[in-house]
Amino acid sequence: MRLSIYRYDPDKDAKPYMQDMEVALEPTDQMLLDALVRAKAVDDSIAFRRSCREGVCGSDAMNINGKNGLACITKIAELKEPVVLKPLPGLPVIRDLIVDMTQFFKQYHSIKPYLINDTPPPEGERVQSPEEREELNGLYECILCACCSTSCPSFWWNPDKFVGPAGLLQAYRFIADSRDQATNERLDDLNDPYRLFRCHSIMNCVDVCPKGLNPTRAIGKIKEIMLKRAV
Amino acid sequence: MALAVRKFDAVIVGAGGSGMRAALQLAEAELKVAVLSKVFPTRSHTVAAQGGVAASLGNNGEDNWHWHMFDTVKGSDYLGDQDAIEFMCRKANEVVYELEHYGMPFDRTPEGRIYQRPFGGQTRNYGEGPVARSCAAADRTGHAMLHALYQRNVRARAHFFVEWMALDLVRDAEGDVVGVTAMEMETGEVVIFHAKAVLFATGGAGRIYSASTNAFINTGDGLGMTARAGIPLEDMEFWQFHPTGVAGAGVLITEGVRGEGGYLLNKNGERFMERYAPTVKDLASRDVVARAMATEIKEGRGAGKDGEYILLKLDHLGAEVINKRLPGIREIALTFANVDCAKEPIPVVPTVHYQMGGIPTNYHGQVVVPKNGDPETVVRGFYAAGECACVSVHGANRLGTNSLLDLLVFGKSAGEQVIRDLKSEPMHKDLPRDAGEATRARLARLDGQSNGESVPSVAADMRRTLQLHCGVFRFPDLLVEGVAKIKDIAARAARTEIKDKSKVFNTARVEALELDNLIEVARATLVSAEARKESRGAHDRSDYPKRDDEAWMRHTLWYKEGDRLDYRPVKLKPLTVAAFEPKARVY
Numbered sequence: 151m152r153l154s155i156y157r158y159d160p161d162k163d164a165k166p167y168m169q170d171m172e173v174a175l176e177p178t179d180q181m182l183l184d185a186l187v188r189a190k191a192v193d194d195s196i197a198f199r200r201s202c203r204e205g206v207c208g209s210d211a212m213n214i215n216g217k218n219g220l221a222c223i224t225k226i227a228e229l230k231e232p233v234v235l236k237p238l239p240g241l242p243v244i245r246d247l248i249v250d251m252t253q254f255f256k257q258y259h260s261i262k263p264y265l266i267n268d269t270p271p272p273e274g275e276r277v278q279s280p281e282e283r284e285e286l287n288g289l290y291e292c293i294l295c296a297c298c299s300t301s302c303p304s305f306w307w308n309p310d311k312f313v314g315p316a317g318l319l320q321a322y323r324f325i326a327d328s329r330d331q332a333t334n335e336r337l338d339d340l341n342d343p344y345r346l347f348r349c350h351s352i353m354n355c356v357d358v359c360p361k362g363l364n365p366t367r368a369i370g371k372i373k374e375i376m377l378k379r380a381v
Numbered sequence: 382m383a384l385a386v387r388k389f390d391a392v393i394v395g396a397g398g399s400g401m402r403a404a405l406q407l408a409e410a411e412l413k414v415a416v417l418s419k420v421f422p423t424r425s426h427t428v429a430a431q432g433g434v435a436a437s438l439g440n441n442g443e444d445n446w447h448w449h450m451f452d453t454v455k456g457s458d459y460l461g462d463q464d465a466i467e468f469m470c471r472k473a474n475e476v477v478y479e480l481e482h483y484g485m486p487f488d489r490t491p492e493g494r495i496y497q498r499p500f501g502g503q504t505r506n507y508g509e510g511p512v513a514r515s516c517a518a519a520d521r522t523g524h525a526m527l528h529a530l531y532q533r534n535v536r537a538r539a540h541f542f543v544e545w546m547a548l549d550l551v552r553d554a555e556g557d558v559v560g561v562t563a564m565e566m567e568t569g570e571v572v573i574f575h576a577k578a579v580l581f582a583t584g585g586a587g588r589i590y591s592a593s594t595n596a597f598i599n600t601g602d603g604l605g606m607t608a609r610a611g612i613p614l615e616d617m618e619f620w621q622f623h624p625t626g627v628a629g630a631g632v633l634i635t636e637g638v639r640g641e642g643g644y645l646l647n648k649n650g651e652r653f654m655e656r657y658a659p660t661v662k663d664l665a666s667r668d669v670v671a672r673a674m675a676t677e678i679k680e681g682r683g684a685g686k687d688g689e690y691i692l693l694k695l696d697h698l699g700a701e702v703i704n705k706r707l708p709g710i711r712e713i714a715l716t717f718a719n720v721d722c723a724k725e726p727i728p729v730v731p732t733v734h735y736q737m738g739g740i741p742t743n744y745h746g747q748v749v750v751p752k753n754g755d756p757e758t759v760v761r762g763f764y765a766a767g768e769c770a771c772v773s774v775h776g777a778n779r780l781g782t783n784s785l786l787d788l789l790v791f792g793k794s795a796g797e798q799v800i801r802d803l804k805s806e807p808m809h810k811d812l813p814r815d816a817g818e819a820t821r822a823r824l825a826r827l828d829g830q831s832n833g834e835s836v837p838s839v840a841a842d843m844r845r846t847l848q849l850h851c852g853v854f855r856f857p858d859l860l861v862e863g864v865a866k867i868k869d870i871a872a873r874a875a876r877t878e879i880k881d882k883s884k885v886f887n888t889a890r891v892e893a894l895e896l897d898n899l900i901e902v903a904r905a906t907l908v909s910a911e912a913r914k915e916s917r918g919a920h921d922r923s924d925y926p927k928r929d930d931e932a933w934m935r936h937t938l939w940y941k942e943g944d945r946l947d948y949r950p951v952k953l954k955p956l957t958v959a960a961f962e963p964k965a966r967v968y
């Protein structure tokens with residue numbers, strides 16, 4: 151199989167370049183990650199992150215033939231060759247396919263990604279009905295892979311000010327949780343021309359999410375609640 | 382040139398479930414703690430756990446911790462330490478409720494309580510029939526738990542060192558642990574973390590086998606570091622083969638599928654578990670189910686072109702139940718087996734999954750070794766929890782959902798022990814003068830190596846050796862051969878060469894250093910397995926088909942130096958209740 155891989159090692163390269171290579175596959179190689187592992191066995195300097203190899207850890211997000219995705223659940227058979235592999239767009243490149251995710255996590259942390267409930271917990275669980283729990287579906291499953299935020303033009307231009315789809319999806323995850331008591335604070339924090347309102351519903355995020363999540367809808371819900379609160 | 386030194390009260394190596402549970406305890410006590418992880422915390426392999434976490438909440442039918450304790454002791458094939466097992470089962474409700482308070486999105490019963498489902502080996506009234514003990518968030522329990530723990534740690538302002546790889550323990554002349562060396566992957570910089578307490582929570586080493594449910598990063602680093610520091614590894618012959626890994630891919634299909642009512646079929650469409658475990662059938666212990674499947678395949682009743690796999694049927698549950706309780710499984714089956722499990726069965730094979738053995742600890746998470754006639758002398762300054770530790774609550778076979786519980790209970794208790802110890806010994810001990818030397822030598826060897834073998838080729842030989850010589854069924858000649866082979870491969874691993882010499886995010890270097898650790902685990906496994914002349918739990922030998930309590934009711938301790946073996950007694954006395962006496966194991 152033919153790969154064209156973005157290469158850049160600041161330790162030795164003056165500037166990035168694309169490396170073309172032909173990789174011999176074994177019949178058991180199904181996913182793009184399998185091909186990358188084969189490539190690395192030939193040239194051990196190709197650098198990329200990976201761990202679970204089943205689409206749950208969020209390590210191996212990259213730009214595959216122009217679209218963000220996870221190498222470990224992208225089927226080789228469905229890719230046009232040569233497969234062009236680049237780091238996630240919009241974040242600083244550390245090396246090859248590895249990007250610096252600091253800004254992405256900073257935004258995630260900025261939404262206070264934890265349950266806030268200051269009443270002393272009961273001895274058992276905090277009761278939540280199955281219907282209330284349903285509200286968290288489509289939200290809690292996020293693997294923080296950054297496919298969405300790094301495909302969002304608003305995030306590219308303002309990564310320091312716009313929370314981005316991943317962070318906003320999580321903001322809504324806590325707003326939607328019947329056990330969380332900080333909805334007002336959370337809304338106040340997001341009521342800002344940049345933090346929330348930079349989203350122009352371009353939907354790139356929805357298009358690329360490997361877990362089939364829908365940040366745009368979550369963002370819409372936040373806006374809706376904000377509006378309701380205002381009147 | 383001496384390595385830079387950074388000082389902390391405590392260093393936790395590992396940010397999976399156990400590491401983060403411990404970190405939380407320490408961060409909330411406002412200690413100065415560094416939490417090191419090879420990957421961003423939520424990428425740790427706890428994220429992949431599917432089925433649930435055990436606790437006898439009794440939300441879906443009567444239950445209590447005595448039954449849970451009995452099941453765990455029996456599941457362990459009487460190799461588990463009963464003090465630790467009692468401790469874990471009694472604490473289960475408390476730690477699961479805590480997790481819920483942290484925000485864990487458990488599924489709910491109609492009453493709004495935590496949803497629970499049946500799982501293998503978990504029974505009502507001392508073996509009468511299945512009980513719903515596994516607390517679940519759909520089939521993404523590990524993901525939900527790991528994120529909830531990370532979130533709580535963010536709140537507690539725990540200090541994470543992300544993409545830092547620990548390399549070696551630092552012990553002083555008295556043998557106390559005083560720190561750990563580590564490399565920042567982004568820059569290649571190596572530092573000594575000087576600490577009063579070092580807690581290992583580095584997870585499993587399932588990557589010593591070719592077919593594994595484990596992530597790439599599960600390379601047994603904590604075990605390798607421990608072995609190199611002269612501390613033994615316990616019960617490394619006991620590896621759990623999970624009955625249902627996707628054939629070919631190795632990706633796990635949770636036992637929760639059978640908990641929800643799925644079952645296994647051979648090529649004749651026969652529900653064969655009825656023959657092997659008449660009472661609980663497909664929900665027998667994992668060692669029992671894996672052996673039954675391997676037997677079906679061996680005797681020509683496997684499905685597939687070459688009779689190489691078994692079928693897991695769940696379409697009769699209906700698309701609605703599958704989408705609600707097992708959505709991740711539907712996704713995995715589609716992606717990795719190309720089947721829609723709401724219509725067709727999933728091809729599965731027993732696949733290596735979990736290490737029951739590990740770094741020997743007591744139930745406070747303190748690392749213990751035999752010394753001067755005391756089988757459990759504490760190694761001061763050193764703690765371990767989670768899959769890398771051997772408490773031992775799982776003995777010769779772990780029950781499903783007891784590992785996530787183990788992470789919570791012993792992550793917390795290890796954290797509490799560190800806090801107690803830091804109160805009584807508030808000062809740092811000095812670093813020895815040669816601190817970091819071992820690490821420097823390893824790195825220099827690797828950088829200077831020429832004409833060496835490549836890391837992937839040595840690693841592949843190691844994996845094939847384990848797969849062939851130390852599988853579900855074990856044979857004396859294969860074990861003896863395996864020991865010789867792995868010693869050879871270990872010698873080759875000491876001469877690996879990497880072409881990439883960059884300082885920046887050098888993943889080739891990381892993989893070479895990981896191989897050093899995998900090799901120690903692989904050696905410990907084969908040497909310990911060859912020596913144990915009985916069949917117990919996951920260790921099944923053709924020449925000694927029976928459990929032998931007289932000779933072998935004891936824990937193995939393997940020392941790297943000369944591949945020496947020692948043994949220590951199993952603790953049969955629980956903390957407060959009467960002991961469960963060893964019995965034949967039928968399900």
Ligand SMILES: Cc1cc2nc3c(=O)[nH]c(=O)nc-3n(C[C@H](O)[C@H](O)[C@H](O)COP(=O)(O)OP(=O)(O)OC[C@H]3O[C@@H](n4cnc5c(N)ncnc54)[C@H](O)[C@@H]3O)c2cc1C
Pocket residue numbers: 394395396397398399400417418419420422425426427428429430431432433434435522523545546547548582583584585594595596598599602603633635734735766767768769781782783784785786788
């Ligand atoms: C697919 C799958 C499904 C499972 N499902 C269940 C289930 O439903 N219920 C259940 O009870 N159990 C389940 N298990 C078992 C359970 O998930 C694991 O045993 C458990 O999650 C291990 O947690 P841990 O905290 O010990 O380690 P891990 O979560 O593996 O974390 C290890 C941590 O150590 C770090 N680390 C390792 N080496 C180094 C180093 N050298 N330097 C720095 N950091 C390092 C890693 O970065 C990581 O943060 C499952 C296991 C698998 C593989």
Ligand code: SF4
Pocket residue numbers: 301302303304305314315348349350351352353354355356365366369
């Ligand atoms: S919908 Fe909003 S968040 Fe998503 S890509 Fe577009 S601008 Fe970004």
Ligand code: SF4
Pocket residue numbers: 291292293294295296297298299315316319358359360361362363365
């Ligand atoms: S919303 Fe989807 S794409 Fe975005 S970080 Fe989460 S899982 Fe990744």
Ligand code: FES
Pocket residue numbers: 200201202203204205206207208209210211220221222223
């Ligand atoms: S390796 Fe974990 S998501 Fe791909």
